[in-house]
Amino acid sequence: MRTILVIGAGQSSSSLITYLLKKSSSENLQVIVADVSLELAKQKINNHPNGKAITLDIFNEEARRKEIKNATIIISMLPATLHIKVAKDCIEFGKNLITPSYISKEMKQLNKKVVEKGLVFLNEVGLDPGIDHMSAMQVIDGIREKDGNMLLFESFTGGLVAPESDTNLWNYKFTWNPRNVVLAGQGGAAKFLQEGKYKYIPYQKLFRRTEILHINNYGKFEGYANRDSLKYKSIYGLDDILTLYRGTIRRVGFSRAWNVFIQLGMTDDSYTIEDSENMSYRDFTNSFLAYNPNDSVELKLRYYLKIDQDDEVWGKLLELDLFNPNKKIGLKNATPAQILEKILKESWTLEKDDKDMIVMQHLFGYEVNGKKEQIKSSMVCIGDDQTYTAMAKTVGLPVGIATLKILNGEIKTPGVQLPISKEIYEPILSELKENGIIFTEEKMSYLGYNPENVVG
Amino acid sequence: MRTILVIGAGQSSSSLITYLLKKSSSENLQVIVADVSLELAKQKINNHPNGKAITLDIFNEEARRKEIKNATIIISMLPATLHIKVAKDCIEFGKNLITPSYISKEMKQLNKKVVEKGLVFLNEVGLDPGIDHMSAMQVIDGIREKDGNMLLFESFTGGLVAPESDTNLWNYKFTWNPRNVVLAGQGGAAKFLQEGKYKYIPYQKLFRRTEILHINNYGKFEGYANRDSLKYKSIYGLDDILTLYRGTIRRVGFSRAWNVFIQLGMTDDSYTIEDSENMSYRDFTNSFLAYNPNDSVELKLRYYLKIDQDDEVWGKLLELDLFNPNKKIGLKNATPAQILEKILKESWTLEKDDKDMIVMQHLFGYEVNGKKEQIKSSMVCIGDDQTYTAMAKTVGLPVGIATLKILNGEIKTPGVQLPISKEIYEPILSELKENGIIFTEEKMSYLGYNPENVVG
Numbered sequence: 013m014r015t016i017l018v019i020g021a022g023q024s025s026s027s028l029i030t031y032l033l034k035k036s037s038s039e040n041l042q043v044i045v046a047d048v049s050l051e052l053a054k055q056k057i058n059n060h061p062n063g064k065a066i067t068l069d070i071f072n073e074e075a076r077r078k079e080i081k082n083a084t085i086i087i088s089m090l091p092a093t094l095h096i097k098v099a100k101d102c103i104e105f106g107k108n109l110i111t112p113s114y115i116s117k118e119m120k121q122l123n124k125k126v127v128e129k130g131l132v133f134l135n136e137v138g139l140d141p142g143i144d145h146m147s148a149m150q151v152i153d154g155i156r157e158k159d160g161n162m163l164l165f166e167s168f169t170g171g172l173v174a175p176e177s178d179t180n181l182w183n184y185k186f187t188w189n190p191r192n193v194v195l196a197g198q199g200g201a202a203k204f205l206q207e208g209k210y211k212y213i214p215y216q217k218l219f220r221r222t223e224i225l226h227i228n229n230y231g232k233f234e235g236y237a238n239r240d241s242l243k244y245k246s247i248y249g250l251d252d253i254l255t256l257y258r259g260t261i262r263r264v265g266f267s268r269a270w271n272v273f274i275q276l277g278m279t280d281d282s283y284t285i286e287d288s289e290n291m292s293y294r295d296f297t298n299s300f301l302a303y304n305p306n307d308s309v310e311l312k313l314r315y316y317l318k319i320d321q322d323d324e325v326w327g328k329l330l331e332l333d334l335f336n337p338n339k340k341i342g343l344k345n346a347t348p349a350q351i352l353e354k355i356l357k358e359s360w361t362l363e364k365d366d367k368d369m370i371v372m373q374h375l376f377g378y379e380v381n382g383k384k385e386q387i388k389s390s391m392v393c394i395g396d397d398q399t400y401t402a403m404a405k406t407v408g409l410p411v412g413i414a415t416l417k418i419l420n421g422e423i424k425t426p427g428v429q430l431p432i433s434k435e436i437y438e439p440i441l442s443e444l445k446e447n448g449i450i451f452t453e454e455k456m457s458y459l460g461y462n463p464e465n466v467v468g
Numbered sequence: 469m470r471t472i473l474v475i476g477a478g479q480s481s482s483s484l485i486t487y488l489l490k491k492s493s494s495e496n497l498q499v500i501v502a503d504v505s506l507e508l509a510k511q512k513i514n515n516h517p518n519g520k521a522i523t524l525d526i527f528n529e530e531a532r533r534k535e536i537k538n539a540t541i542i543i544s545m546l547p548a549t550l551h552i553k554v555a556k557d558c559i560e561f562g563k564n565l566i567t568p569s570y571i572s573k574e575m576k577q578l579n580k581k582v583v584e585k586g587l588v589f590l591n592e593v594g595l596d597p598g599i600d601h602m603s604a605m606q607v608i609d610g611i612r613e614k615d616g617n618m619l620l621f622e623s624f625t626g627g628l629v630a631p632e633s634d635t636n637l638w639n640y641k642f643t644w645n646p647r648n649v650v651l652a653g654q655g656g657a658a659k660f661l662q663e664g665k666y667k668y669i670p671y672q673k674l675f676r677r678t679e680i681l682h683i684n685n686y687g688k689f690e691g692y693a694n695r696d697s698l699k700y701k702s703i704y705g706l707d708d709i710l711t712l713y714r715g716t717i718r719r720v721g722f723s724r725a726w727n728v729f730i731q732l733g734m735t736d737d738s739y740t741i742e743d744s745e746n747m748s749y750r751d752f753t754n755s756f757l758a759y760n761p762n763d764s765v766e767l768k769l770r771y772y773l774k775i776d777q778d779d780e781v782w783g784k785l786l787e788l789d790l791f792n793p794n795k796k797i798g799l800k801n802a803t804p805a806q807i808l809e810k811i812l813k814e815s816w817t818l819e820k821d822d823k824d825m826i827v828m829q830h831l832f833g834y835e836v837n838g839k840k841e842q843i844k845s846s847m848v849c850i851g852d853d854q855t856y857t858a859m860a861k862t863v864g865l866p867v868g869i870a871t872l873k874i875l876n877g878e879i880k881t882p883g884v885q886l887p888i889s890k891e892i893y894e895p896i897l898s899e900l901k902e903n904g905i906i907f908t909e910e911k912m913s914y915l916g917y918n919p920e921n922v923v924g
Binding site: 203206216276301461 | 656657659662663665666667668669670671672673677730731732733736738739741742743754755756757758759760761804917918920
């Protein structure tokens with residue numbers, strides 16, 4: 013019997029563990045789920061005969077090393093910064109390792125040792141990073157096999173609420189860490205390429221420079237630019253590409269309204285608001301507006317940000333109760349971002365029966381035999397419920413599938429890897445398809461940003 | 469003969485050294501000017517018989533300690549972070565110290581030792597900080613002596629170009645470190661108080677929330693909020709004040725146009741622009757705008773930032789040659805802020821005969837005997853030339869005056885001090901007046917932000 017040690021039994025491990033348990037008889041597996049919370053681990057095992065829940069404090073070196081030593085293969089679902097501890101033990105005891113997180117600098121530095129030991133450390137094999145890499149590289153490699161030359165690559169991903177649960181004016185609910193949503197886009201300008209020109213968007217304009225995308229059966233979405241588009245040049249081998257853009261998907265209209273928070277200063281996490289605990293929602297909003305005893309907070313805000321009275325943005329703000337003088341913030345020494353997060357959670361938390369939705373779309377522009385073409389590849393995944401969410405499925409299934417492929421020797425090139433080679437992505441994408449995570453491709457003539465080849 | 473050691477012979481030391489040399493015979497002084505550049509030190513001494521120029525590397529401990537040990541009193545005109553080295557030597561050798569810079573944490577921690585040794589370490593005795601403290605505290609103490617209760621304190625300072633040299637559409641030239649002008653307002657929200665309400669302005673709105681001020685004979689100015697207004701509560705003992713605001717002065721219209729740079733992202737100093745060296749000014753501007761081969765950079769910018777064709781902001785942008793396709797940036801791996809600084813220097817550098825101007829204005833609102841009143845106190849100082857600039861005079865003269873007052877025992881309370889007590893500010897302000905740095909006071913009925921006492 014082969015033992016899979018899953019470290020971390022948080023929300024994103026549910027689909028992963030269920031997948032592994034389902035395969036456990038045919039694949040002759042024991043699945044050990046380790047977490048600081050034994051209860052959480054037990055929940056995930058759900059009394060399955062091939063599962064075993066154990067309590068494990070990752071900082072307890074002796075316990076951690078013992079479990080890793082005894083297992084056949086290791087999956088780390090820990091917060092990204094903690095993988096490195098597990099990775100070092102895996103080298104020592106000669107175990108393969110799978111994580112859904114970006115390869116850290118420290119992880120990268122282990123590559124030589126990992127290769128020497130003939131091990132596979134497969135990272136970035138969740139959703140984003142993960143499914144994005146695999147689905148993009150499959151198409152890019154296909155274009156290259158036909159001697160095609162890549163001109164454009166745009167890629168968008170978003171975690172949203174499913175259409176049947178989409179009940180508010182923002183068409184948005186928190187399906188993942190709310191804090192990350194509030195802070196999204198901070199910390200530096202977004203950088204990307206359009207038709208050979210480098211473009212830069214500062215935070216204060218990020219949500220006003222959205223791109224529109226269409227997904228069959230699901231309608232229109234918008235995307236705002238991620239900070240890090242340029243690094244995909246080297247990762248995907250797109251050194252001469254003219255257009256390179258990665259973005260985050262929201263429903264149309266979200267970004268324009270979100271920009272109100274940015275302009276007011278409500279997403280700032282760098283200082284605390286005086287007496288935040290005893291403030292009302294209205295006081296909070298008013299603290300970003302000029303003092304005037306005669307004007308209402310509402311009119312001051314509309315005038316300041318030039319919001320027409322019949323603008324849909326206004327309805328979105330009212331829906332959040334931002335002008336309520338009776339609701340208290342109730343958070344001590346809170347930053348604007350922490351207060352905004354609290355206010356948003358009141359409106360944007362999933363109801364018991366709500367489902368989430370993951371949307372991903374890539375655009376590939378290329379020239380083959382003197383002809384310019386474009387492929388649009390889209391994937392939509394809807395959660396089953398609040399355990400098997402779309403997020404848990406799209407993060408956990410590729411991790412689970414990759415683990416079995418490594419265990420069975422189908423994926424075997426040693427090193428600190430990410431899933432961009434055919435050996436890795438082909439079998440994983442193929443099994444993801446069987447599990448309902450399906451990309452639909454459409455071919456069309458190339459558009460780009462300069463279809464008539466004007467010299468600008 | 470008493471020896472004054474002036475460490476640092478930069479631009480802001482010219483009026484200081486000339487003042488000390490002028491006093492040297494009557495006060496029986498030798499003035500030693502020490503700088504890494506002997507030439508710079510010699511220029512400042514200008515062959516005066518009571519002056520001596522020496523070369524000194526502040527990081528050469530032996531040389532530094534020797535000069536400090538031999539002097540009677542020390543003035544440090546070094547960059548703010550370097551005072552601490554001098555300060556520690558001054559404690560060891562029992563010398564008084566004067567600096568124009570904000571008291572650093574390290575400097576503050578020396579207070580106990582300074583008091584024990586009976587020394588005076590007087591800091592923040594230049595312009596801002598310096599003259600602002602002294603002129604404000606003189607009025608505030610006067611109000612308190614009449615049992616007045618402070619309601620409002622607003623204070624504005626600006627380094628501008630003199631009216632006779634004001635020849636561009638921005639009504640602005642660099643009269644001080646250009647880099648600080650480009651980065652002004654970054655690093656956190658501006659915080660202040662209006663009528664008892666805390667107010668916060670994020671960077672992206674800072675230059676759109678200006679206050680207007682009037683100065684007799686000089687017309688209208690505008691001020692944008694400084695980051696640090698609230699700290700003056702405790703420094704000036706204004707704990708119960710309702711309105712507290714400090715700002716930076718520009719000519720009207722500057723801030724609205726400067727906001728264009730902020731919105732585009734041109735003031736960002738956190739990343740470098742690809743191939744900045746070979747870019748044209750036009751390319752630089754275009755890198756912050758969406759790609760479009762059919763639209764001009766000009767129209768894209770006007771549309772993006774909603775600038776009407778007859779808006780005066782447009783003229784200001786054209787004046788800077790921001791759309792020139794032939795002028796090259798010529799800076800390797802430059803940040804947007806570094807590039808913008810270079811572009812602005814081309815338009816905003818003082819001509820040979822240009823003069824600078826310092827403008828300061830305080831507003832004091834208070835209640836005395838049940839009556840609310842307001843005092844407006846204004847100071848304008850115009851430079852003589854590009855050696856004895858208004859900046860050099862307003863920074864250097866108070867430092868020089870303070871030094872002689874300490875040397876002669878008129879200012880004697882020991883400790884790490886700033887000039888907010890009567891013992892310090894009275895004699896300095898009185899001698900500044902003789903030197904043409906004069907505050908004009910106007911009394912008027914109180915306005916504040918809520919003159920009719922509306923309960924907002």
